[in-house]
Every structure is written in structure tokens, then in C-alpha cells.
Amino acid sequence: MASGRSGPPVGERTFFGHPRGLATLFGTEMWERFSYYGMRAVLVLFLTAPVARGGMGLPETTAVGVYGVYIASVYLLALVGGWLADRLLGARRTVLAGALIIMGGHVSMAMPMAGGFVWLGLVLIALGSGLLKPNMSALVGELYRHEDDARRDSGYTIFYMGINLGAFLGIMVVPWLQTGGRWHLAFGAAAVGMAIGLAQYIRGRATLCGAGEEPDHRLTPEEQRRFKLVAGVGLAAGSAALSLWALSGTLTVDRFALVLTVVTAVVPVAYFAFLFSSHEVTAEERAGLRAYVWLFLAAAMFWLVYDQAGSALLLFAKHDTDLNVLGFTIPPGWVGNVNSLAIILVAPLFAQMFLKAGTRISTPLKFAVGLVLVGLSFVVMSVAAGIASGGVKVSVMWLLSVYLIQTVGELFLSPAGLSVTNKLAPRAFENQLMGLWFLSMALGDSVGGQAYRLTKVVPMPAYYLTLALAAIAAGLVMLVFVRKLRVLMAEHDHMPPVPAPS
Secondary structure (H helix, E strand, C coil), rough: CCEECCCCCCCCCCEECCCCHHHHHHHHHHHHHHHHHHHHHHHHHHHHHHHCCCCCCCCCCHHHHHHHHHHHHHHHHHHHHHHHHHHHHHHHHHHHHHHHHHHHHHHHHHCCCCHHHHHHHHHHHHHHHHHHHHHHHHHHHHCCEECCCHHHHHHHHHHHHHHHHHHHHHHHHHHHHHHCHHHHHHHHHHHHHHHHHHHHHHHCCCHHHCCCCCCCCCCCCCHHHHHHHHHHHHHHHHHHHHHHHHCCCCHHHHHHHHHHHHHHHHHHHHHHHHHHHHHCCCHHHHHHHHHHHHHHHHHHHHHHHHHHHHHHHHHHHHHHCCECCCCCCHHHHHHHHHHHHHHHHHHHHHHHHHHHHHHHCCHHHHEEEEEHHHHHHHHHHHHHHHHCCCCEEHHHHHHHHHHHHHHHHHHHHHHHHHHHHHHHHHHHHHHHHHHHHHHHHHHHHHHHHHHEEEEHHHHHHHHHHHHHHHHHHHHHHHHHHHHHHEEEEEHHCCCCCCCCCC
């Protein structure tokens, strides 16, 4: 519960009226997103490019499956990253470890040899991102631990602008460097971006004022010994199972993607069951969790549609879009950059709008609007695909329209999702629940990767329209239950206040 403080002390150095630590997190996340989105903007193109042109030579449906596995793994491992921060390392050290591992992954991708270095790089980037992502967002929340909710929402929106500034720069630089088949030069640029973010984070440590220095709920020595034993046995068993599967000759990328999709669906069910049964979760916190389950499912549906920007929409830009703009042929990856640019321009306006509106625009209402808008974007996409099915390359304005609609939907749903996750998290599982928010992205992305296989038997216009109708229906259902969800969230707000620091 807020302590009543609504701004910084007089004379305190701030970042756009927010704690100075937000600048450190803003800059670190910006460069990490530079590396992530820059590489993502060329990943499917690299996987599908012929071996003779330096690519991996995979079929499109397999490449999209790999993309889905990779993106889902990034967010699936966020739950692990949150747990490690909560129980062992603290958020600050976990972020540091994640940044180092991500940089190593991009260096591996940059090696001129393909094959094993590519798969190793993707594994390292996914692992490092899982450590970094939830804890960066949780650290933002720590800056407002005793602030009112409206200021926290505004801070998350500014932080979100940093994410998209990095994405914009990465999508401009990396695909441009890749032109002409210079894949590994492009991957090297992503490594440099992550190195800059790492330096920014280390340099600005003092501005965090101790946030995330220690685990909130450190394991006892006995619990640490038990964890090491269980983790060691689990890793050994998983490695053995994967090795046996490979030796059997039945392990394929497609089958591995399907297994990961099932795992991604099972993990949140199991984790929610664990939270609801935990003795460390109070009755008020359970009420908040009941509301959060519905927000989680809504977010998964949103990301299922939205994150096809790096797969289905990227391939549509490559094959079916006229990329000649003012006499210059732009890289396919550049088209999606309108999303990042639009967020950079309008995120401050949304931050002010939500700050002034306060609780009049509730989080469930924001989710409902976001879902309807992302659904409408794929209605537009269905029309564009219908035109392209006649063998005509469509104007780039079709894709730009899709991305602009999605941008508005994203600004309604995503910053609100980060904020409400921080707000509704049980105190014993704060960083872990931020990992659970990213797990909604994992679920959406993995299911989206499998859904693309329908394009083998379903025309592209019908594919886009089916996803559009599913998202719009989910948004309308959310709209119906706005009042009920607000009641559950209000029950959570009746928790005893967190003691303010002396």
C-alpha cells in the first residue's frame, strides 16, 4: 500500500521526475534490447537463408518453430531468474550474471563458423535473458516500493520507452549490417550493444540505492544444500534424456519445439497451483492472484499475436511486400521498426495520460483494449495477405498500419502488465512473479510458433483472421469481467502496509 508519498524529496536529483536509478535501468535495458531485437530482426531470415549464402538452410515452418522455441525459452527461463534473485543472489547480482551470459551468447553467434556456435549462442542468450529480464523490471518496482501506484505506472512507461529506443536502434543497425549476407558481422554488433549495456549497469550501481543487493527471502544453508543437490540431479537427468533422445535418431527441431510448447503450458499451471497452496501467501494475496490468472491468460493471447512480428510478418515483408521506399530498397527487418519509433514518440504521452487518469482507467480495462487492438491489427493483416495471395506485392503501408495499431495496444497492456505484476506479487515471491509475467510471453510465443504450422494447410488470410477473432473475443470477455477483477484486486489492496524505511 502506498505511504502517501507521491514524488521525490525537494532538491533530489531525478530522471524526468523519477528516481535517478531509473536512468541506470533505462540505459542498461536499452542496450540489452538493442542486442536482443537487433538479432531477432534477422534470426528467421538467417535460419531460412541457403547454406551457400551463409545461412542455415531450414524450411520456413521449421525456422519459425525455432524462433518460437528461442523466444519462449527467453521468457520461460525468466521464472528461474526470478527465483535465483529471490532466494540466492539478489536482483542486482542476477542481472549482472545475465548480462555477462547474454554477451557471451552474441559472441558465439558472431563466430564465422555456423552450426554448433549458432545453437550455443541461442542457448546462452536465452539463459542470460532469463536471468536479466524479470529482475530488471523488479528493480524498477523497487524504486517505487513506497510510492503511489500512478507514479509507478508512469515510471514503468518511461522504462518501456528505453526498451523501445534500444529496439529501434538495434533493428536499424543489425539488419543493415547483415545486408549482403554479412550475418556474423550483424551478430557481432549485437554483442557490442550488450557490452555497452553491461558497462552502463556497473557504472550506475550506486544510483540504485541498494535496491536488489540481497535476496528478499534467502535460502537457509540447509535449503541451499538441498537446492544444489536437486539442481544437479535435474540437470544430469535432463542432459541424459536429451542425449538418449538424440542417439535414438528421433530428435528433430520440430519435435523439440513441440515438447517445449507443452512444457511452457504446464509450468505456469504448476506454478500457480504452488502459489495458491503456499503458506507464505496470505488470503489477501490469493485474491490478487485470482485476478492475476485472468490477466496472465489475456497477456498470453496478446503475445501470441503480437510476437509474430519476428516470424510471420517478417517473412511477409520479405516475400509479399514492396520494400522500395523513395527509390531505396529497405531491409525486411526495418519495417517492424515503426513499432519502436512510435513507442518512443508516444510513450511519454501515454505515461502522462495514465498518470492523470489514475485508477479511472483500470488495469483489466487496459488489457481488454490491448487485446481488441492487437486483434484488429490482424484483421488488417488478413486483408493484406488476401491481396498478396494474387501474386501482387502489397504496399509497405499495410504492414506499417498493422504495427501502428499493435503499438497502441502494446502501450495499453504491456506497461500495465509489468506494473500490476509488481503490485500483486506476494511478498515472498516478488521477483519470481515478475518471471511469471514473462512466462505469459513464453506461452504465447511457443503456441504461436506451433500455430504457424497451420499455414501448410490453411491460406494465410484465414490464418491471420482466425488469430484476429480469437484476440478480439478474449478482449471482449476481459471487458465483461473488468468489475469482478477490480474487486479481487481491491481485496489485495487491503493487505497490511509494508513498513517504510527509517
